[in-house]
Amino acid sequence: MTTTALITGANKGIGFEVARGLAVRGATVLVGARDEGRGRAATEKLTAEGFDARFVHLDVTDSGSIDRAAAWIGAEFAALDVLVNNAGITGELEGDGKASATTLANLRKVYETNVFGVVAVTNALLPLLRAAPAARIVNVASEVGSLTLTTDPESPFAALGAIPYPSSKTALTMITTLYAKEFAGTPIKVNAANPGYTATDLNGHTGFRTPAQGAEPIVWLATLPADGPNGKHWGHRWGDTEHEYGELPW
Template sequence: MSISNGSKVALVTGGTRGIGLETVRQLAQAGVHTLLAGRDRAKAVDAALKLQAEGLPVEAIVLDVTDAASIDAAAKEIERKHGRLDILVNNAGIIAEDRSLTKPSQQSLAAWRETFDTNVFGVIETTKALLPLLQQAPAARVVNVSSLLASLAAHSEPTSPIYDFKIIPAYNASKSALNSWTVHLAYELRDTPIKVNAVHPGYVKTDMNAGEGEIDIPTGAKTSVDMALLGADGASGGFVYLGETLPW
């Protein structure tokens, strides 16, 4: 299925539910041919079919960001079908910690490793594998879904709303590392048309936080979509939420 009508091609990891699924929907509604990526083929296909039934240009693809073979297979499939990738939204992420253990020193090393494997190493490996395809696009965009919980400045400021939220340290630190990767990749690509940014979706009501949150899922996907569709005059190497620059 090659794209011959000039549509952009996007890939959203972790696209079978929550913010990822809504990001797929909004990109497709904007006319972007969007690859809905998920670890489970059946779930990815089911989600894609539902969006296709709404008349949206969505295609399922299997991609497990913790599996090198899966990443390689997805990259080859995209190259064969489309020859390029205009947008990569690194949305897949996990919280692998017991929130009842409120002290950072109580979190298990296994939880740290599992969290970083998806939230950091998976993003890096996926981006590296897809970078040649992004470089084939006229002006590609890379969006790394981070969190305000990544902000060292906010965690260090007693008046910050997240100052006392230190109960999921591996997740928080993984997003800080993701922000650092964003800055470094943006610097590497500074003389190219590719723009790389990190986004905070907001405190969204999703399964990941057991339905807690302050904003709905469509609003939570908005910043990712805005940065995915960023114009040529947009910044690169930033950390943003609904147009606002956040502190590192």
């Protein structure tokens, strides 16, 4: 039976590669994007490669857009097997990049997409996820949201100072654990994925991992077997020469 997977922010970068990775595994991929032109172009590219891809206009900060997307998916497929909450922004670089330079306007903007958008999209699609035999929800988190790593003076993330993006990813891991607790004992699994420092528009393409590499842990969590993990932060482990992928500390 063909699975159906929705990926938010799937028109480029990691999101696009997640869509491709799931399509390679036989899924019908729903390319969620707020920019219709870019979303349709990404969908056409996947279709040209022989995959079953459909464009879904979806702005995770717009409740009307979310409701319309959920209604369309329900009408077309009746159930949703995979939800990848990938859409995310870093916000503006403010002042010297330290916590005290943060403005509430920038903080709110980042949280609208990275935190509130995830909850809004997930809740809107839960009826369809529950209707699937064994749904998977993957929230694209980040190692920079790890309290353990960012407070370790030996960590690559020790110098982080700005509040918006790192704290939004910390909040996202908590959100992940709470959904995972709610669905413990059911076929639904909810996990947070760390793509690692991936070269995307988000960081001016300064990352050392490719978007395809960044997609790998997300696709793995999206296709977990019945005995797979639930409520974990899993993905690329920077500096771990023995285990490229594994569980990350909170």
